[in-house]
Amino acid sequence: MDLLILMAKRSWLALLIASLTGLICGLAAAGLIALINHSLEVFDQLRPADGLYFVALVGLAVVSRGASDVSLLRLGQGAVHDMRLHLSAKLIDTPYAQLQRLGKHRLLTMLTDDTQTISQAVELVPILLVNTGIITACLAYLGWLSLPLLGLTLSLIVLGSLSFNWPQRQALTSIARARELKDQLFDQYRLLTDGSKELQLNHPRRQHFFTRLLLPVSQQYRRDFVRGMSIYAVVLNWGNAVFYLLIGGVLFAAPRFIDMNASLATGYILTILYMITPLSELMHALPILGRASIALNKIRALEGELRTVSDTAQRPSQPQVRSLVCRQVTHTYYREREDGHFTLGPIDLTLNAGEVVFITGGNGSGKTTLALLLTGLYRPESGDIELDEQVSSASSNHHYRQHFSAIFTDFCLFEDLLNGDDPQRVQQAREYLIDLQLDHKVRIENGQLTTLALSTGQRKRLALLSAWLEDRPCYLFDEWAADQDPVFKHFFYNRILSDLRERQKLVIVISHDDTYFGLADRLIRIENGMLSDITPSNDADAPALAKVCP
Template identity: 35%
Template sequence: MKIFNSFTKEAPNKVFISILLGALAGMLYSALIPLVLSGINPEDPAFPKADTVTETLFSFDVSNYKLALMFLFSCVLILLMRSSSEVMLIRVSSNVAKDLRTKFYYRIAGAPLATQEKIGSARFTAAVNIDVPRIIGGARVIPEILINTITLVGMLGFLVYLNFEVFKFVMMAIFIGVICYQIPITIGSRMFQTSRIEQDKLQESIKSLIYGAKELKLDTLKRQHFFKHTLLNHEDNILKNNKRAETIMRATMCFGDLISFFVIGAVCFIFVNYYSISQQELVGVVMALLYVTGPISIILGSIPQLAIASVSYRRMEKLIAEIPQEDSNEQVNQLGEWQSMRFNQIEYSYPMVSGEAGFKVGPLNLEINKGEITFIIGANGSGKSTLSKLLTLHYLPTSGDILFGDQRVSADSIVSHRQTIGAIYSDYHLFDRLLVELTDEVLATTQHYLKTLHLDKKVKIVDGQFSTTSLSDGQRKRLALLVAFLEDKDLYLFDEWAADQDPVFKNVFYTEILPNLKAKNKAVIAISHDDKYFDVADKILVMDQGKLVDYEESSLHLAQVS
């Protein structure tokens, strides 16, 4: 029932009205059988004597026209109330699905970057594409279960009215049938849970298939090994578990459809031998049991869907529990002017892995000034990427202080400080549109930069959207640079930006773009290995095993000199 809470929170009044209409429809359903029996068994003392007057309505002769009108009126009411109930719930469920996805999007966006990197995009994608639809599907059947339960209760009440001994016998038979039904359902649910875990692994493998396409094309044996032992292995495991689960579920559902008929058979062929029951009562009992076949079938048939939804709900809850929210004030406030960004005894430690301490950066003491170009260099694994993410406030330090001017970065100000920073990382994402307010000035500036970056023949701006992003790696990075210029930040960080550029544009980047940003009093940071352009930098920071070392004494400098 936790799943249904999302419905009641979204639109409590609509859900209440929907269930009320469904309940009334269920009660009217249960009243149809005695109404019909009153018409076809007028001499049965268990029912009121029916009026046998025949009237002509719309050229048809109708016996017991008052009962017929009541029957017709009841059917119309059932149609209207049941339809209104289900349509209302479908609309609410559509809103719930959107809200659930939206909240999940904001949850991801509000998570620390380190957490997002640890969890990975595959689990996020699987949650949105698999778990959310299953949860919504499970929530949708809960009202239907309630409505049919009310119908079932009404018909069982009718059995009490007909013959209490029959009622006790039927209840005992239904109880045994439900127990026999629930055991395989539980087994099938566990298999679906195993399959759901395997689907997370499959999502990761699909990601590897897409992003590792170049590597797989170069080595047939490598590709075959990947398919056999990774991608198709997960597919086979999912298929195996789903087949078993679906087989159990479907067989159990078929058994559920026949529970009412087993009960009818038990009443007609066994019960009548031990208890006295009139022919008219037996007809009423059989009709009532035939009537409850539908509600029982719907209730039992909904249980597998609820079981699958519960698996996804638990999976979603577990994932959300793994996504902490940053302790920060999301409101953007105006900050004071600053000329330098300073690190004071900054340290950052990665979480422990397999009981071993994670990589540690720091303590770091440095100063980044506006109107200066700073290069960060170092060997692979030296801590350059971690330092860069600390500089752009993507990572929050384990200890120490970051100051912009005299203002310390805190939970209240970190979001505001981030608004002054622009970055193009090596794994940057190029959005397909300009995510800024479009004005004539912005469009004119965009066109200017398109020409400057030699992209005006490749890319146009149509309603704020790039006409194409299917460009070479170097051109895509130039387009990302254009976006960075439009954002007009105070501090810029470029992570190996020139790595994909031809010699001409590499030279333009180091000798024109970076100096121009410096001239505009921007703080410019570049992670680079292009020692040919080290003279462009006002300051060079060298990372070595998580610490800053003097450039003149570093192994990189010695290698260049030799």
């Protein structure tokens, strides 16, 4: 039912038309059974017209079933397509901090496994609706043959359905437990891929990972899933047995209580035998429908945890900004290593366009958290962040973020380049490719990078080029030069930062490269979540250092 509602939301009219064509197919199938049964009774008196009726019914069944299958398939896959896009859009509009709390493994399981399960179930909907039409028409024909025998048939179907109820609930419970374990299994897969180097270097850790983390979850998932599907297997076989018992009842028990002849018995048994295939297909669909129902409920539950804040703004309203100001900004978050909460701030800070500001500090001092706050990916728990004297609120935060280009330590590189259709900027980007020693590996064609199959350092250089092309008013670099060769460090600090300063960009650089601190307009140190006094520069030719809050 949930799948039908999902499809009806896309187009209830298309679903209604497809259901009607499925019913027509069922009526045509029942007509074929009736015609075959009648033809067997008057075999010696068949006329050419009977053959024409047969061909017409076959044609009607084929055409109506084909129309129903195709329309339902398009409708169902369209509904799944809409659901994927809806979920993707909702994830994009969900605050970054909330996505971190939910965890990548849960989100990936929803986007991949759950949507795939629903897609598989949707593929069965055309078959199920057509088979429902066939069964309905066949039952009507059975009632036309003999109402008492129809009553016997319906009684056995009802009793069989009631006997399925409890085992099916047990099966769904086991499959639901397996689905919960799949989140944990995907988390272990994440550890396996992200930590492959560490696992290969440390055999005891590898053994611990397999025996204490991966193996127990995988075994429990297998047990729950096998238990659920085994119950379904028993239910399916019992369902087939019910129909054979029905045939036996018609042959051996019904004649004792109902006045019937061989012709009636033949027609009845022939119809029941024809019904076995669509009924078996309906019953074999129960496991995938059960899994799809669980997946859909899981998606709805996770979707309910997503608190989206959307905005229609696409680009900054002004090509430049004048200043960014933090007033008594604080942010508290949990740190697993210390098993406690860490508070950043309160922070008072003013950053101006046309200056390059270096932020330095020890590990765990709050540098990256500050960077996430400044770029709008985190929201302050108290205090305000102003861009050109406009306070960034929850509703305007999307617009605020559009002023930034950032490269974090866990950056993601895209093939498509923004502003990749600007000939002047593309030409300068190609020159930078030469300076970054990437011209022999990567080209810019039709606004796209020809390859991303590069080393980590090369990908980071390519991310630098991509950010430069975006031409945003504000730039943030989170330890970009940490793993670069000296020649590329020199290029970054002396060429890129100088170019951004000349273009009146607001530039924030998180760095430990004290060799280049003299190139900063301002140098800010953060310790234990607090901004401390600025470290003075020893370079007499370097730009003068300003105060934290000028």
